[in-house]
Amino acid sequence: MNVLKKNNVQVIGQGQQTLLFVNGFGCDQSIWRYILPPLSKQFRLVLFDHIGAGQSDVSAYDPTKYASLDGYAQDVLAICRELELTDVTLVGHSVGAMIGMLAAIEEPTRFQQLLLLCPSPCYFNQSDYYGGFERGDVEAMLSYMEQDYVGWADSFAPFLMGTPDRPSLAAELAHSFCQNDPSIAKQFARVTFLSDNRQDLPHVHTPCLLVQCAQDLIAPPEVGDYLKTAIPGATLITLPVNGHCPHVSAPRETLQAIEAFLEI
Template sequence: MDIRYRNNVTVTGPADGPVLLLAHGFGCDQNMWRLIAPTLAEGYRVVLFDYVGSGEADPSAWDERRYSSLEGYALDALEVCEELDLRDVTFVGHSVSAMVGVLAAAKAPQRISRLVMVAPSPRYIDDDGYRGGFSAEDIQELLESLESNYLGWSATMAPVIMANADRPELGRELTTSFCSTDPDMARVFARTTFLSDSRDDLKTVTVPTLILDCNQDVIAPREVGAYVHSAIPGSRLVTLKATGHCPQLSAPGATVEAVTEFLATAS
């Protein structure tokens, strides 16, 4: 299988530059990085891709069993790395892809050497001594709404996830991204995302790690960023002056600054 075609891989920046692999979250595609990728590509080799079931990835490669767990998405990322023979990679994962990056680093430490976790959440459902931001009932209601009327759910939820009501074009962009995703594939990815519990996987992280959270984020509140930071020894936590769950769109300058400062000092 042509992995480059399957995952709609695009590569920019200097061929001999340090490699950044940018991985999008649920309901999105590589276009979510459009405001920061060109700046990063000035000094880094930036690799973008779409998970199967998202964006312009080959829909014929969809396998519900594979993509019913986060490991399936980690395999997509690692197969891109293998296809391009990428090593010493900084995996930049947004939202659920932050946890995909954790799995990828554990599976292939010879390829993934640093993690940047943008608005991560290892578990969305509250638990004893843990605040994920949602009750089990909240998530069940969210999934039922998504499964019964995906387009309606997208139009309602995307602006809430994006926030920044003073810039409604950002919410519209996320709505368009959600609505362009095949509903059946999106339902599987949604369940995989919102029912996941990756807290134990954080214990496997041994590479330099940057955690970026936002001042206000209804999907991954600041308690979650603090939890991830405490669970990964030696990690760095930077709280961006940003609102919403997609700082790469709402605060691209601050996001780039935090990432490049981390990469300049991470060993």
């Protein structure tokens, strides 16, 4: 099946430079809608859905292929090949940042720069690394998801969004989770939260901006500091906002960071 149909690829906007957006876990391409209008006036924007999310073709899901983040990175590269994209600026959120990073490592000539929002190469603590969670806590969260996916979505979305003063944002995120194919989402969550991509970081040679939030329970500041040290030449900025989804909760600040990186 054509990758453009399989992954519900949409191309909007105008301009010589292309921005390719890679969604985080549980989100479809609509998650970017708060920052797209001003960017579409100056750039060509490429958006898509991971298999199992949004308007993607669920029948294209292959458990073997998507047993690691590399399978998702292959989709990113397939989209680039189909659209004949080069010199792309990849904007990835959360696990989408890691997926984009893997794609850039494999085919660096396609990517001009990486803008990674709230990335984490590993979510659980180890002897020499602070990821924010104990491995047992991650396993317990995944077990809860297996038993009660809707209940997990309702409880995890506020934790992820980090905006208790604006509960509608968490409700919106929970709704997005529940639009996914549950069986695929559960497997994607396991792949996401148990992945460890720290060994890949030194192989990133594409100019990279890391954007973290001052208070983020999913990707705490220690993770950003680790990434800045491990990725050659990476730049790190910290937005003065809470949560793990600044493109939703703080679109103005996120857009300013993107525009500064792109030197608009």
